[in-house]
């Protein structure tokens with residue numbers, strides 16, 4: 001009798017639990033945190049592959065077809081392509097109300113690198129879950145509130161650390177930090193565009209070398225997991241040192257999440273921009 005009851009209970013809980021898929025790490029971390037206790041939460045791109053130039057495989061398409069709901073920022077071309085492939089209502093884009101930076105017709109996808117903007121993404125995740133599953137509203141609200149609390153603390157830490165820096169220009173290889181720069185009163189200059197595998201133009205290399213010399217910049221930033229050749233060349237020409245940033249939020253350690261990676265990025269920025277926190 002008890003056994004039958006237990007298996008009935010298990011069957012019921014499985015019936016209620018849904019398959020949620022996040023396309024990339026910046027969406028996966030908060031989705032897992034907010035909905036993980038109730039639903040299975042999976043990630044589409046688990047490799048360190050460049051999320052901007054990702055090519056969907058038949059296996060990916062199967063995973064997306066099996067999901068109840070797919071969460072995506074909707075700012076990459078391959079994410080927009082999914083609109084035509086997945087049934088209406090299954091795919092959710094989380095970029096509403098974020099105030100996107102655009103280069104021509106193309107939005108900059110890196111909204112997660114500014115904790116201020118990222119709060120809006122997490123808000124969109126929460127309201128999507130509540131619409132999808134209103135019975136668990138209070139569960140989602142509780143989890144969401146504690147996530148946002150941590151994000152607010154991180155935002156304050158970014159504000160305080162990046163307020164008093166000797167340099168205000170972030171020299172990077174990959175153009176990923178414009179949202180951060182806009183929200184924390186910094187500037188960026190990048191070797192390559194948003195699509196990291198582009199070849200840098202010689203004129204851009206020259207401009208960057210001039211800027212580093214003119215501003216007396218001591219550090220430049222390369223991307224973890226991407227080719228450092230050009231960064232090393234610029235370093236050799238200017239005497240600047242190379243530091244690393246993680247823009248895709250790919251976990252460098254198994255326990256990594258949004259907060260641990262963004263803390264590491266902040267330490268790198270603090271060193272590179274020569275910031276001195278005042279108490």
Ligand SMILES: [Zn+2]
Nearest residue numbers: 174176194247
């Ligand atoms: Zn990027």
